[in-house]
Amino acid sequence: MTDCLFCKIVRGEIPAKVVYEDDELLAFNDIRPHAPVHFLLIPKRHIESLLTVNEADQALLGKMLATAPSIAKQLGLQAGFKMGVNTGAAGGQEVFHLHLHVLGTPQE
Ligand code: AMP
Ligand code: ZN
Numbered sequence: 088m089t090d091c092l093f094c095k096i097v098r099g100e101i102p103a104k105v106v107y108e109d110d111e112l113l114a115f116n117d118i119r120p121h122a123p124v125h126f127l128l129i130p131k132r133h134i135e136s137l138l139t140v141n142e143a144d145q146a147l148l149g150k151m152l153a154t155a156p157s158i159a160k161q162l163g164l165q166a167g168f169k170m171g172v173n174t175g176a177a178g179g180q181e182v183f184h185l186h187l188h189v190l191g192t193p194q195e
Contacts, residue, residue, distance in 0.1 A: 093184035097131045107158045111147060114158050114189075122169075122190035124162045128155050134185040137174045155189050163193025 095101040096115060103115035106126050117125040130147050134140060140148060159168045168191035173179040 091133055091184050092182055093127075093129050093186065094133050097129070106162060107154070109154075112151060112154055114155075117188070120190075123192045124159070124164055124168070125188065125190045126158065126162070127186040127188060128158065129184060129186045135183045136180060136185055137172055140185070151187055155187055159189050159191065164189075164191040166194040167191065 092101065096103045097113055103118075105113065105115045107114035107128070111131055112128060113131055114126050114128040117127055128151055130151065132147070134144060134147075155170060156168075168189050170190075171188045172186070173181070173188070
């Protein structure tokens with residue numbers, strides 16, 4: 088997906104403040120944060136939306152859910168956070184590369 092904004096971030100063609108990376112996942116700060124901590128966790132492989140996932144994506148989706156809390160904790164969100172996935176145009180999705188929003192305020 089050469090035109091996809093988040094694929095460009097994966098390829099390093101657009102800068103982002105990366106907060107986590109492994110062979111399958113990338114997390115970076117949202118450019119328009121809605122909370123003191125607001126990062127997006129994406130699969131490096133292009134998946135359009137939760138509306139297009141299939142059985143072959145199950146392990147990757149599970150890894151995303153399991154990885155998000157450890158990133159959140161490293162960014163000060165040990166006490167908790169909000170997570171969301173805007174899905175489809177009617178669900179408010181603007182970038183059609185699957186991403187988890189993780190938001191929160193670090194606690195003392
Ligand atoms: P949505 O598709 O509605 O879940 O929203 C996409 C999110 O991506 C928004 O919160 C944007 O602020 C964010 N965003 C858009 N462009 C960038 C970028 N270049 N770097 C980081 N975040 C971005
Ligand atoms: Zn993409």
